[in-house]
Amino acid sequence: MLKPMASRWGKTIPRFSAANATPGKVMEALRVQGCAIIERLIPEPRVTQISAELEPHVASRLLPADGADVMLREHADFMGNRTKRMLGVLAKSPTMSEMAAHPLVLGVADALLAPYCERIQLHIGMFRRLCPGEGMQLLHQDRHSVPAMELKPARGEPGYFPGAQWGVAALWALSDCTAQNGATRLIPGSHLRSDVNLDMTLKRTEAQEQEVGWTPSEEDCILATMPRGSVLLYPSATVRGASANQTESVRDVCLFAYSPAWVRQEENLFLTTPPKVAAKLPQVVQELLGYSLHGQVLGMVDVNGDMGDPQDLLKEFSPSTATFAKRAALPVLSRQTLSANAELLRSTCEHIGFFYLVDHGLEEKLLRAQNALRKFFLQRDEVKAKVGTSTSRVFPQHSRGWVANETLDPSRQGVLDLKESLEVGLERPEEEDPQKRPFRGPNNWPSELPELKEEFMAAVNALHELSLEVASALEVCLEVEPGTFVKKCDDPMVLCRGLHYYTPLGGDTPDEAALGCSAHTDYGLISLLHQTAKGLQVLHAEDNVWMDVDPLPGSLVVNLGDLMQRWTNGRFKSTVHRVLPPEPGQRRQCISFFLDANFDAVIEPLPRCIPPGEALKYPAIQAGQHKLAKFKVQSGSELDDQSAEFFRRTVEAPKGASVGGA
Numbered sequence: 001m002l003k004p005m006a007s008r009w010g011k012t013i014p015r016f017s018a019a020n021a022t023p024g025k026v027m028e029a030l031r032v033q034g035c036a037i038i039e040r041l042i043p044e045p046r047v048t049q050i051s052a053e054l055e056p057h058v059a060s061r062l063l064p065a066d067g068a069d070v071m072l073r074e075h076a077d078f079m080g081n082r083t084k085r086m087l088g089v090l091a092k093s094p095t096m097s098e099m100a101a102h103p104l105v106l107g108v109a110d111a112l113l114a115p116y117c118e119r120i121q122l123h124i125g126m127f128r129r130l131c132p133g134e135g136m137q138l139l140h141q142d143r144h145s146v147p148a149m150e151l152k153p154a155r156g157e158p159g160y161f162p163g164a165q166w167g168v169a170a171l172w173a174l175s176d177c178t179a180q181n182g183a184t185r186l187i188p189g190s191h192l193r194s195d196v197n198l199d200m201t202l203k204r205t206e207a208q209e210q211e212v213g214w215t216p217s218e219e220d221c222i223l224a225t226m227p228r229g230s231v232l233l234y235p236s237a238t239v240r241g242a243s244a245n246q247t248e249s250v251r252d253v254c255l256f257a258y259s260p261a262w263v264r265q266e267e268n269l270f271l272t273t274p275p276k277v278a279a280k281l282p283q284v285v286q287e288l289l290g291y292s293l294h295g296q297v298l299g300m301v302d303v304n305g306d307m308g309d310p311q312d313l314l315k316e317f318s319p320s321t322a323t324f325a326k327r328a329a330l331p332v333l334s335r336q337t338l339s340a341n342a343e344l345l346r347s348t349c350e351h352i353g354f355f356y357l358v359d360h361g362l363e364e365k366l367l368r369a370q371n372a373l374r375k376f377f378l379q380r381d382e383v384k385a386k387v388g389t390s391t392s393r394v395f396p397q398h399s400r401g402w403v404a405n406e407t408l409d410p411s412r413q414g415v416l417d418l419k420e421s422l423e424v425g426l427e428r429p430e431e432e433d434p435q436k437r438p439f440r441g442p443n444n445w446p447s448e449l450p451e452l453k454e455e456f457m458a459a460v461n462a463l464h465e466l467s468l469e470v471a472s473a474l475e476v477c478l479e480v481e482p483g484t485f486v487k488k489c490d491d492p493m494v495l496c497r498g499l500h501y502y503t504p505l506g507g508d509t510p511d512e513a514a515l516g517c518s519a520h521t522d523y524g525l526i527s528l529l530h531q532t533a534k535g536l537q538v539l540h541a542e543d544n545v546w547m548d549v550d551p552l553p554g555s556l557v558v559n560l561g562d563l564m565q566r567w568t569n570g571r572f573k574s575t576v577h578r579v580l581p582p583e584p585g586q587r588r589q590c591i592s593f594f595l596d597a598n599f600d601a602v603i604e605p606l607p608r609c610i611p612p613g614e615a616l617k618y619p620a621i622q623a624g625q626h627k628l629a630k631f632k633v634q635s636g637s638e639l640d641d642q643s644a645e646f647f648r649r650t651v652e653a654p655k656g657a658s659v660g661g662a
């Protein structure tokens with residue numbers, strides 16, 4: 001009979017708790033034993049909710065034994081006469097997104113399939129209810145679900161995983177799975193054999209039937225019993241089958257299998273989860289369903305008059321576009337009439353230092369850049385790390401390349417922002433001595449995405465031009481001599497960051513204090529932001545409340561930085577702002593462009609901005625030293641005494657009382 005604990009080869013099913021499972025440990029268990037269980041990975045109330053969402057759909061189905069019209073009737077021993085099967089589960093239970101995109105499961109599936117594909121997808125989502133009286137299922141592998149092909153890496157090559165190209169499965173227990181009610185039985189280690197002599201649907205030739213292979217036996221099986229909310233993981237080559245349900249109750253499970261995102265999916269997920277349904281699911285689940293690209297072109301659609309990413313087409317079905325209409329109470333200014341609207345521009349800069357800019361003419365360039373960045377952010381960390389800041393040829397290194405860890409708020413040192421970014425500057429040759437000319441030099445581009453450089457830099461260059469135009473309009477509205485600002489920006493420390501904010505779904509609940517981007521003021525003169533979703537907030541200084549600055553279609557957000565505040569003796573505001581993390585499973589991108597002065601520019605309050613009788617609030621500083629001090633905080637490096645003093649005197653001060661000096 002079946003032995004629940006260990007097989008006769010001494011193999012077992014490795015077990016983990018939600019607290020001690022890591023993708024690395026689970027992956028190792030799969031490699032050796034071909035299976036692993038993580039107990040109670042989804043909390044009980046969520047499982048109850050999922051069962052309630054599914055029940056109306058399950059209850060109304062007939063069993064094959066009661067006359068249901070089923071596919072593959074010739075495989076009744078496999079499919080089960082007293083088993084209800086159901087696809088399209090995410091459309092029926094959106095809460096199951098937490099299972100389909102569980103970060104631990106995705107971490108394991110991704111690690112296992114990484115050598116075989118650029119990214120993974122959901123292969124099938126199948127609910128299965130074994131009803132009382134169901135017999136034992138035939139032992140099988142999942143060979144039927146991917147055509148047999150010779151794939152790399154082959155046996156013996158790095159990253160090879162036996163049978164991995166067929167996929168990985170996560171079987172979630174929606175009921176307790178017991179020895180009596182039909183827990184899966186499986187043969188640990190069976191995934192390592194290449195001579196398994198069975199298959200569900202492969203039509204074998206007679207000659208093949210004669211071949212001597214290994215026929216697994218019931219004796220080798222052990223039972224994957226597990227409590228509700230647990231998940232059993234196995235690569236598709238592991239031999240297994242449900243056992244019989246000898247109880248009077250049902251046994252519910254749901255299988256989410258994952259495959260390389262370039263194969264035909266076993267379930268036609270585009271039909272079972274059509275766009276108007278998928279649009280309501282978290283973005284990470286949409287991507288897994290297949291509303292995403294593999295590589296440059298697999299899965300593309302016709303969108304915006306070009307071939308493009310299905311995410312863009314899906315947006316047309318998105319309920320969230322409606323929320324884009326909500327605007328913060330910020331003024332909306334047009335690029336065409338900025339200087340003509342001097343009064344409004346000036347009062348906006350004096351009060352809040354943030355406004356929307358429309359009719360800027362850059363929308364198409366920005367959308368192309370956002371798309372190219374999206375492809376970059378969807379790459380695995382190993383790929384992105386190839387252009388990490390440590391490979392940067394610019395001083396400080398943190399000013400170029402992929403930044404995964406940072407905080408902008410010195411009082412939160414150690415608490416990292418929930419974001420990643422790709423940081424670039426104006427494209428320049430490498431400096432002989434980068435320390436002598438900080439923030440200058442070449443950018444880091446990933447060879448995997450040849451179009452990224454062109455798309456991103458087209459946006460950066462256009463934003464640069466626009467920022468100088470805004471600087472000139474500020475000269476006009478302050479009635480200072482033309483060129484006052486712009487002349488000190490003719491060799492500027494321009495930086496632009498493509499930012500990506502993402503909160504995993506169903507993982508640990510993020511700390512309430514968790515932030516996408518911690519509170520800060522910007523460093524230079526003018527910042528231009530192009531955001532794809534809400535999350536940005538500015539601190540309303542008078543009321544001390546955070547105000548949402550949601551994206552307004554076709555607009556950029558413009559805000560002023562510290563240098564502008566100092567230059568105007570505090571008349572223009574460099575306002576504190578931050579970014580909240582997106583809802584679990586959602587993504588947000590922002591292109592932030594920063595116009596800063598020339599490194600050597602000395603910035604001191606303009607006489608025009610110091611009315612008679614008013615004190616000079618800020619001493620002169622060198623723009624480059626100011627930026628370097630802020631960068632030390634941002635990159636988490638220890639401040640040396642001199643920098644700490646500088647930071648205290650010049651950077652922190654604008655938030656508090658005015659600094660003496662006059």
Ligand SMILES: O=C(O)CCC(=O)C(=O)O
Nearest residue numbers: 499517531536579590592
């Ligand atoms: O993501 C955003 O909206 C803004 C980010 C930001 O404030 C910055 O990069 O300085």
Ligand SMILES: [Fe+2]
Nearest residue numbers: 520521522577
């Ligand atoms: Fe900022």
